Amino acid sequence: MMIDEILMYAFVVFWVAWVAVSKKEPGRWLIRFCEGPLTTFATFIDWNVGRMAGFFVWFSRNPAAALSIKGEEMKLRVEIPGVTPEKAAEYERELEELRKRQPVGEPMVRLNIGTAMLLVLLFIALYLITILIRGWLAP
Amino acid sequence: MTATIESMQPTFAIMCPAIVSILILLFGKWPNIRESWTLIAAIAQFLIVISMAPVILAGNIIECTFFTMLPGVDFGFSVDAFGLIFAITSSFLWILVSLYSIGYMRSLNEHAQTRFYFFFALAIFGAVGIAMSGNLFTMFIFYEILTVSTYPLVAHEQTPVALAAGRKYLAYLLTSGTFFLAAIVLTYYFSGTTDFVNGGIPNLASEASRAALMVLFVIFLLGFMKAAWMPFHSWLPTAMAAPTPVSALLHAVAVVKAGVFGIIRVVCYIYGVDLMSALGLGLALVCLATFTLIVANLFALAQDNLKRRLAYSTINQLSLIIFGVALLSYEGIEGAMMHIPFHGFMKITLFMCAGAIMVASGKKNISEMAGIGKKMPVTMIAFTIGALGMCALPPTAGYITHHLFVHGCEEAGGSMTIFPYILLIVAILDVMYFFPIIYTAFFKKSKDGGDRRIQEAPIFMLIPIAITATVSIIFYFYPDLFYISDLVHTAISGLMGGHP
Incomplete structure (x- = not known):
């Protein structure tokens, strides 16, 4: 029997004994750490990854307009502290005009999931059949 | 000496779920016939694979x-010992999950059952x-x-949460697919082939620089999200x-196992153990x-x-498989290959138990499961067996592979x-999150006295649970069940010769 195996059994015995005596699970501080800071950090990372993916989707709809919007936003952030409120409001209006050039979403024909996936798979099957026939007919 | 046999057997095995998916659509209005077709195809596929x-x-x-x-790039099948291990696991578990699905879907009176069985069969087609x-x-x-066919299964409920989960699933896995395609193109560019070769593609090391091979490996890893x-x-x-049957399919049989299967293929059959070792990629992957x-x-x-x-827990166990293969030692790779079926059986037991609890009591959270072990003893005993396996404790299959990983490190x-x-x-952390579930189920008393109406799930759900739990124990005493142990040794002999 290896040392890690003995330690493992020792921990199992300790866990069971601890629960039997104190009626509470051992390692509450670790569980609290996992439920608190660790989960918050994970949610933060996940949210940012989602935001990044969302940005790419938004960017891809009209990359040229997206670039100018980001450029204008950057300019505003740099200039706003040094201009009058009237000028700042004018900048904001210009930015709003610019933002209208970037489509928020595109109208699309919606299919139910089953039909859509069936169509995708049919296309894959058709592609494979075509390649297969081409392979068989080739000299 | 390895001989190559030309046969249509692999095609027949793969086509079983593809053909039955059409029959499922045709017989969608007759549930008994539709589900009989699923079971017949699953059994036929397993028999062809095991033969x-x-x-x-x-x-x-x-x-x-x-x-x-x-x-140098063919479209075709080539069945070797390692591939057969995955195929045996997928095809056998498909029989049990099909049986379980009948009980689950009918008990909850789920909508779009024909669509569910259709895409389920297609997912198995992809996996095999x-x-x-x-x-x-x-x-x-x-x-x-496999990615496309599992999307409707993830989004099956069609609630906003399910649809969002489906979108996230597709976003990750289709992005991963593009990395995989890029890695294939680069491999072909460097070596002129994409075939799996025992010990790695011979001219890959000579045709690509060290840095290029490292970058290629990272792209491969991104391809196996x-x-x-x-x-x-x-x-x-x-x-x-x-x-739940989909969760079982995703986490035990098809999707995640396809990921680790791909990583093992790349490490052992594209790069090869020697090249991985020379590039220092083994240690990086272990970390x-x-x-x-x-x-x-x-x-x-x-x-x-x-x-x-x-x-x-699945994410943890999948990394254990990656860890094993990254050790680049005989026993490490042996443990990794063996853990694919072993984990499959243990984890599917756990998921099916979770589904059985949901169907019988409607409970999804562990904190609500106080005293449920006394009302659902078969389910919770099976769950305990699966949990012991995850904690690498005897007498379960998890203990065998844990030993192999430790020996592999040495x-x-x-x-x-x-x-x-x-x-x-x-393993200690595993105990810390699995034992509280068992403790809550068997030893904690429900505050409201518990719902007296709770009883075991339907028999269609209990039979597969009992089978997978029993097999998880049998593997401990007899790892050669379904030829698993012999196939693993044959696969590694091809890669590294005999045991050092």
């Missing part, structure tokens, strides 16, 4: 080539196709079929919105796997939803000798 085992164990490879896409692919190109096609290694894991817990092992377990500790806790030597202690910490 190939004696041929493979005799040192042969079964091949079936359809056409040549480019010089991956197992029997002879090269990266064929594998890629089935890899994408199905293995849910951190930080690209969050699609997996989110996909828990799916019905990545170790990070995932520990962090996934910490996340699991924080979950109250049973299925989400099991999902994080065999690898050098800095790897520290990793058995990390495996110990991981």
Whole structure:
């Protein structure tokens, strides 16, 4: 029997004994750490990854307009502290005009999931059949 | 000496679920006939797959080539010992999950059941196709079929949560697919082939620079996000919105196993153990796997939803497989290959138990399960067996592979000798999040006295649970069940020769 195996059994015995005596699970501080800071950090990372993916989707709809919007936003952030409120409001209006050039979403024909996936798979099957026939007919 | 046998057997095995998917659509209005077709196809597929085992164990490879896409890139199947292990696992578990699905879907009176069975069959078509692919190109096609066919299963409920989970699932896995395609193109550019070769593609090392090979390996890893290694894991817990048979399919049989299967293929059959070692990629992969092992377990500790806790446990166990192969030692790779079926059986037991609890009591959270062990003893005993396996405790299959991983670390030597202690910490964390479930179910008393109407789930659900739990124990005493142990030894002999 290896040392890690003995330690493992020792921990199992300790866990069971601890629960039997104190009626509470051992390692509450670790569980609290996992439920608190660790989960918050994970949610933060996940949210940012989602935001990044969302940005790419938004960017891809009209990359040229997206670039100018980001450029204008950057300019505003740099200039706003040094201009009058009237000028700042004018900048904001210009930015709003610019933002209208970037489509928020595109109208699309919606299919139910089953039909859509069936169509995708049919296309894959058709592609494979075509390649297969081409392979068989080739000299 | 390896001999190649031309046969249509792999095609027949792969086509079983493809053909039955059409029959499922045709007989959609007759549930009994529709589900009978599923079961017949699952049994037929398993029989065809298992019939190939004696041929493979005799040192042969079964091949079936359809056409040549480019010089050196064929579309075809090639069944070797490692591929057969995955195929046997997938096809056998399909029988049990089909049986379980009948009980689950009918008990909950789920909508769109024909669609569910149709895409379920297609997912198995993809999984067995991956197992029997002879090269990266064929594998890629089935890899994408698997991704596309599992999306409607994840989004099955069609609630906003389920649809969001489906979108996240597709976003991760289709992005991963593009990386995989890029890696295939680069491999072809460097070596002129994408075939899986025992010990790695011979001219890969000579044709590409060291840096290029390292970058290529990273692209391959990104291509296998199905293995849910951190930080690209969050699609997996989110996909828990799916019905339980789908979770079982995702986490035990098809999707995640396809990911780790792909990583093992790349490490052992594209790069080869020697090249991996020379590039120092083994240690890098071990570090990545170790990070995932520990962090996934910490996340699991924080979950109250049973299925989400099991999902994080899956991320942990998948990394254990990656860890084993990254050791680049005989016993490490042996453990990794063996853990694919062993984990499959243990984890599917756990998921099916979670589904049975949901059907019988409507409970999803661990904190609500006080005293449920007394009302559902068969389910919770099976759950305990699966949990012991996850904690690497005897008498379960998990104990066998844990031993192999520890021996693998010692065999690898050098800095790897520290990793058995990390495996110990991981196993302790496993105990910390699995034992409270067992304790809550059997020893805690429900505050409201419990619902007296709760009883065991329907028999269609209990039979598969009992079978998988029993097999998890049988593997401990007889790892050669379904030829698994022999196939693993045959696969590694081809890679590294005999045991050192």
